[in-house]
Amino acid sequence: xxxxxxxxxTLGSAAAQAGALDAFLRDGLTGAAVDETVVLYRADDGRERxxxxxxxxxxxxxxxxxxxxDTAAGVIAEMARAGDVSLLLLAGGAGPELATRIACRCGGAxxxxxxxAQAEAGRLVCRRPVYxxxxxxxxxxxxxxxxxxxDAGWACAGGAGEAGPDTGKPGEGSTGKPGEGSTGKPGEGSTVETGDRSxxxxxxxxxxxxxxxxxxxxxxxxxxxxxxxxxxxxxxGDLAGSRFVVVAGYGAGSREGxxxxxxxxxxxxxxxxxxxxxVMNAWAPMDxxxxxxxxxxxxxxCIVVGASGAAAxxxxxxxxxxxxxxxTDERAPIVANADVAVIDDGVAVIEELAGMIAELRR
Amino acid sequence: xxxxxxxKVTPDFESLREAxxxxxxxxxxxxxxxETRYVPRLLNCFDESALELALRLRDAAAGRSFVExxxxxxSIGGSQVEPFLTTLLALGYGRAARVxxxxxxxxxxxxxxxxxxxxxxxxDGGDVLLLGCRSGPGDGGTVPFRVxxxxxxxxxxQVVEIEALSGDDLRVTCLADDCLLRVTVRPPCVLAVGNAVxxxxxxxxxxxxxARRDVLVDVLRAADLGIDIDLLLEREPAGLIGLExxxxxxxxxxxxxETPHEKARHLLDDHLRAVIERL
Numbered sequence: 001x002x003x004x005x006x007x008x009x010t011l012g013s014a015a016a017q018a019g020a021l022d023a024f025l026r027d028g029l030t031g032a033a034v035d036e037t038v039v040l041y042r043a044d045d046g047r048e049r050x051x052x053x054x055x056x057x058x059x060x061x062x063x064x065x066x067x068x069x070d071t072a073a074g075v076i077a078e079m080a081r082a083g084d085v086s087l088l089l090l091a092g093g094a095g096p097e098l099a100t101r102i103a104c105r106c107g108g109a110x111x112x113x114x115x116x117a118q119a120e121a122g123r124l125v126c127r128r129p130v131y132x133x134x135x136x137x138x139x140x141x142x143x144x145x146x147x148x149x150x151d152a153g154w155a156c157a158g159g160a161g162e163a164g165p166d167t168g169k170p171g172e173g174s175t176g177k178p179g180e181g182s183t184g185k186p187g188e189g190s191t192v193e194t195g196d197r198s199x200x201x202x203x204x205x206x207x208x209x210x211x212x213x214x215x216x217x218x219x220x221x222x223x224x225x226x227x228x229x230x231x232x233x234x235x236x237g238d239l240a241g242s243r244f245v246v247v248a249g250y251g252a253g254s255r256e257g258x259x260x261x262x263x264x265x266x267x268x269x270x271x272x273x274x275x276x277x278x279v280m281n282a283w284a285p286m287d288x289x290x291x292x293x294x295x296x297x298x299x300x301x302c303i304v305v306g307a308s309g310a311a312a313x314x315x316x317x318x319x320x321x322x323x324x325x326x327x328t329d330e331r332a333p334i335v336a337n338a339d340v341a342v343i344d345d346g347v348a349v350i351e352e353l354a355g356m357i358a359e360l361r362r
Numbered sequence: 363x364x365x366x367x368x369x370k371v372t373p374d375f376e377s378l379r380e381a382x383x384x385x386x387x388x389x390x391x392x393x394x395x396x397e398t399r400y401v402p403r404l405l406n407c408f409d410e411s412a413l414e415l416a417l418r419l420r421d422a423a424a425g426r427s428f429v430e431x432x433x434x435x436x437s438i439g440g441s442q443v444e445p446f447l448t449t450l451l452a453l454g455y456g457r458a459a460r461v462x463x464x465x466x467x468x469x470x471x472x473x474x475x476x477x478x479x480x481x482x483x484x485x486d487g488g489d490v491l492l493l494g495c496r497s498g499p500g501d502g503g504t505v506p507f508r509v510x511x512x513x514x515x516x517x518x519x520q521v522v523e524i525e526a527l528s529g530d531d532l533r534v535t536c537l538a539d540d541c542l543l544r545v546t547v548r549p550p551c552v553l554a555v556g557n558a559v560x561x562x563x564x565x566x567x568x569x570x571x572x573a574r575r576d577v578l579v580d581v582l583r584a585a586d587l588g589i590d591i592d593l594l595l596e597r598e599p600a601g602l603i604g605l606e607x608x609x610x611x612x613x614x615x616x617x618x619x620e621t622p623h624e625k626a627r628h629l630l631d632d633h634l635r636a637v638i639e640r641l
Contacts, residue, residue: 070517099504131375134383137602137605138602142601224516233541279561300640311375335616340629344625
């Protein structure tokens, strides 16, 4: 069975994708071996670093004109069909789109947010969260190629960092704007086999071997998109990579309550996150949202103030080293799902605690 | 421009007790998932944003002398969907329809995508299909991309803002993996709405409701759309074969003390000091 990992190096999240895939190959996949990684890239200066990011020794490089999931899916779908690939693994925020489009074009099956995958007796069974993380579902993927987009939690497991400068930060002269590619016909790219899989090719400094290099910069990029502008994402204070997070929930009671929790978090040296009801009431901006519909984080310490601990929120913090719940209701789910709980007014407790932490860290 | 919003009405999962999270008996392939029929219904949060964004596009067109877009809404489901559709009619949606397929499609995203694509392709469909980026008990966010692939339309995901330009063009803002992307797109297109700041659907007044009380919700069967639902479900490329409870309980040690100050002190001294010092 032939299996491939895919890293979309045209995105700034390439390092995070690689870290997640590496962790998944170690601990999330059983019964199948993935021994090649397809790396999409769009600028020569990022090429070497992207090769070294590969979670497998063998790498197939594809040079793209632009970051465009539609075009990327076409390239990978052709590779999958031509190479009789049974399993494709993808990661990152763009993973679900790429996996879905490839599956649609190859007549395969797609599953996203995959926690574990097991190949046995010619079938693939995967586990993924369902019912907003209240349960885990087991799914059988019936059509090949099996296109699997792995759960965001694997990025935490992989300890992946941010993208380096050579992967093209937004607004820094990137060449990857959708709609700005050249107009060659699809399928006119050239592929050069650089390594012999059986005989072995030259290894890079990091021990990687480039099996092939394809130039797909001539592919037509979707011209229905125009006037593309790339800007920095909203400031989230690196919530995903934070080591200390304070989560404010609806129990804060008001915008003022959330502001007091935010001030306490700052004083304690923590990043503020909020639950969805807080955002829905416009007590905090959307970019602070944590949970299934927001950011996922795995800090050393997470203090949840005035949130009931809905499964959707818990998804965002379940990788935390220590979870502390502060809640007036001792029957709230968060109390049983935390390591330590304080039953009292959340705002009052976090303000007291912040002062003590500030003193300790001084 | 015709805007069709596809939305899902979901059970309020948070109203289920922990003990209620057990799989139903029977064949999962026949929809025997968790029993949620008695649970209150909600609009899926991303779909709620999509429904309000469509109304704002209509409002903006009126304010700028553009041709007002025609708004339609469609949902797959039984009679429990109707109150939501009636509300949308009161808010000014010209057409509100539900597709009653007579089967559970919670874990059948390919079937859902086929139905939505058929709705968009219908003569009463839309040039812009607005969907939430993910919804429902089993959907993993694949439906918008499947619909786009089926229709051959361009698709933008994680949409957070939409602005109407002249000549039916739309200026769309998306929160991409590592950047904020702004792009102009000419319909037809699929737009998958993500964490938009616009997150609440407005509430119609009693006058709005009375004014549209005679407008009926359309009820479509799968066959009306040329769809054989049994065949679609049989061909679903990935199927749910089991459900497991999630074990997330931790120690839950409750800190003692009388006042917030005392409790904070105990918390820090007994549980947090070592962690804080490592940060």
